[in-house]
Amino acid sequence: MDPDKNIIDVRDLVKNFKGFTAVDSINFEVKRGDIFAFLGPNGAGKTTTIKMLTTLLGPSSGTIFLNGIDVVKEAEKARKSFGIVFQDPSLDDELTAYENMEFHAILYGIGKTTRTERIKELLNYVELWERRKDLVKTFSGGMKRRLEIARGLLHHPKILFLDEPTSGLDPQTRNHIWDYIKKLNSSEKITVFFTTHYIEEADRYAKDIAIMDHGKIVTKDTPENLKKKTNSKDLEAAFLRLTGTTIRDEEASGIDRLRMRSRVWGGRR
Amino acid sequence: MNAVYILWKREIIRYFRSRARIVGSLGQPLLFLIALGFGLGPVFQRAGQGNYFEFLGPGVVSMGILFTGIFAGIQIIWDRQFGFLKETLVAPVSRFEIMLGKALGGATVAFMQGVFVFVLTLLLGVRISSLAFLPIALVSMFLIALFFTALGIAIASLFEDMQGFQLVMNFVVQPTFFLSGALFPLSGVPKFLQLIASFDPLSYGVDAVRGAVTGQSHFGMGIDITVLVVLTFTVLAIGSYLFSKIEI
Numbered sequence: 001m002d003p004d005k006n007i008i009d010v011r012d013l014v015k016n017f018k019g020f021t022a023v024d025s026i027n028f029e030v031k032r033g034d035i036f037a038f039l040g041p042n043g044a045g046k047t048t049t050i051k052m053l054t055t056l057l058g059p060s061s062g063t064i065f066l067n068g069i070d071v072v073k074e075a076e077k078a079r080k081s082f083g084i085v086f087q088d089p090s091l092d093d094e095l096t097a098y099e100n101m102e103f104h105a106i107l108y109g110i111g112k113t114t115r116t117e118r119i120k121e122l123l124n125y126v127e128l129w130e131r132r133k134d135l136v137k138t139f140s141g142g143m144k145r146r147l148e149i150a151r152g153l154l155h156h157p158k159i160l161f162l163d164e165p166t167s168g169l170d171p172q173t174r175n176h177i178w179d180y181i182k183k184l185n186s187s188e189k190i191t192v193f194f195t196t197h198y199i200e201e202a203d204r205y206a207k208d209i210a211i212m213d214h215g216k217i218v219t220k221d222t223p224e225n226l227k228k229k230t231n232s233k234d235l236e237a238a239f240l241r242l243t244g245t246t247i248r249d250e251e252a253s254g255i256d257r258l259r260m261r262s263r264v265w266g267g268r269r
Numbered sequence: 270m271n272a273v274y275i276l277w278k279r280e281i282i283r284y285f286r287s288r289a290r291i292v293g294s295l296g297q298p299l300l301f302l303i304a305l306g307f308g309l310g311p312v313f314q315r316a317g318q319g320n321y322f323e324f325l326g327p328g329v330v331s332m333g334i335l336f337t338g339i340f341a342g343i344q345i346i347w348d349r350q351f352g353f354l355k356e357t358l359v360a361p362v363s364r365f366e367i368m369l370g371k372a373l374g375g376a377t378v379a380f381m382q383g384v385f386v387f388v389l390t391l392l393l394g395v396r397i398s399s400l401a402f403l404p405i406a407l408v409s410m411f412l413i414a415l416f417f418t419a420l421g422i423a424i425a426s427l428f429e430d431m432q433g434f435q436l437v438m439n440f441v442v443q444p445t446f447f448l449s450g451a452l453f454p455l456s457g458v459p460k461f462l463q464l465i466a467s468f469d470p471l472s473y474g475v476d477a478v479r480g481a482v483t484g485q486s487h488f489g490m491g492i493d494i495t496v497l498v499v500l501t502f503t504v505l506a507i508g509s510y511l512f513s514k515i516e517i
């Protein structure tokens with residue numbers, strides 16, 4: 001293990017949910033400064049892995065090092081080193097864009113002057129400065145996503161986790177978001193770890209790819225090598241060759257049920 | 270400590286932003302005051318028990334705090350459902366600070382709701398027997414608020430979704446209110462009811478507020494406040510333990 005080279009280092013990571021193994025002894029490392037794609041069909045275990053990497057779920061076994069910090073043993077310290085954009089929305093709809101940013105900044109212990117500057121800089125960066133005083137519930141899906149990315153960057157993280165950052169967005173917004181991410185990666189040297197179901201995004205932006213299926217890592221390689229290895233003309237064909245063409249019918253988890261119900265309750269807010 | 274502050278502030282901002290909710294939740298107390306206060310007042314008076322409206326006032330104030338407090342605590346389920354809880358839990362602050370910030374924020378909101386109902390009872394004719402006791406009434410109100418908010422958080426930590434909510438309303442909140450002596454004097458009721466009421470935390474809360482406002486209490490204000498303080502710390506401890514176990 002060499003934290004100067006590999007900013008993420010995962011060994012024999014396992015997560016069991018009551019008799020079901022969602023993540024089945026996976027190993028991988030991510031090089032410092034890389035853009036790393038974590039691909040896999042629905043229910044492969046991507047989000048579960050990210051939750052363990054970001055201290056939201058305790059692993060059943062295995063070790064995780066982020067930037068040289070043991071995530072299980074030093075959760076609070078590890079949390080300072082990454083930013084995350086979750087798969088599901090995680091903004092407070094009843095607060096304004098600015099208040100959401102401020103909440104985050106104070107939670108992360110950013111002092112007043114730095115805070116004000118940084119929030120302005122980032123909101124400008126994602127082109128939401130003009131809308132800072134509007135309640136988030138009046139935002140479109142793309143605007144919320146941009147706000148979440150800006151928020152994830154507030155505390156200068158070393159690693160940015162993006163769980164399907166572009167799902168449900170139009171091509172314009174997706175390109176826009178990827179422009180930011182690339183810029184960040186080159187100018188601030190942030191390591192980016194992302195998942196997506198738009199395989200061409202991985203082809204275009206990722207330096208390294210891991211493909212996961214049924215809780216296991218099927219393969220790890222560069223996009224070019226994956227295409228070469230499987231004799232495919234594009235990465236999507238390679239992906240299908242590696243993970244099969246059957247549709248995944250995973251069990252609805254508690255969170256899935258919650259999500260369904262939140263749609264029903266959604267009208268109340 | 271900054272974390273506690275910003276979590277507290279979030280509750281306050283959200284509370285004042287939903288003015289409709291503030292006004293709406295004054296409806297039920299108002300109904301109790303008018304229907305029971307004015308409705309049963311004459312009977313109470315004829316039975317030689319004095320002014321029922323003044324007796325009922327502190328009970329209804331406590332009711333407002335109970336409902337708002339529990340609800341504020343239970344809001345965590347919503348935060349979970351709408352995803353915001355993840356943002357809080359992934360931040361580099363301890364679970365205890367998060368729980369404390371939420372509890373203090375919810376308690377402040379419930380306390381303010383109590384103050385509004387209190388003002389309502391004053392407008393409708395309740396007189397404070399001695400102004401010197403007013404601070405005790407306010408402290409008791411805040412303790413009730415903190416206790417029930419923390420209880421709401423503890424309960425919410427056990428549920429993944431809103432299915433449990435109705436259960437809580439029917440088996441925790443309603444009995445707590447109706448069996449507490451908020452609506453009737455505890456002296457003179459059958460022994461079993463007295464016994465049940467003495468296990469009901471709200472009984473002590475109501476009694477403390479009533480003691481401070483009308484000058485008459487059942488258990489004695491010293492006992493009331495002691496019980497409230499002990500219970501509040503206990504439930505805060507239990508709540509933080511349960512909250513620290515939440516997985517998303």
Ligand SMILES: Nc1ncnc2c1ncn2[C@@H]1O[C@H](COP(=O)(O)OP(=O)(O)OP(=O)(O)O)[C@@H](O)[C@H]1O
Nearest residue numbers: 017022041042043044045046047048250251253254
């Ligand atoms: N809390 C939970 N309890 C039980 N099972 C769970 C829980 N969370 C996830 N799972 C299950 O673990 C498996 C992996 O889920 P996960 O969300 O990690 O998949 P994913 O790769 O992110 O899929 P998607 O692309 O659809 O987001 C699924 O079968 C899911 O139902």
Ligand SMILES: [Mg+2]
Nearest residue numbers: 046047048087
């Ligand atoms: Mg996922």
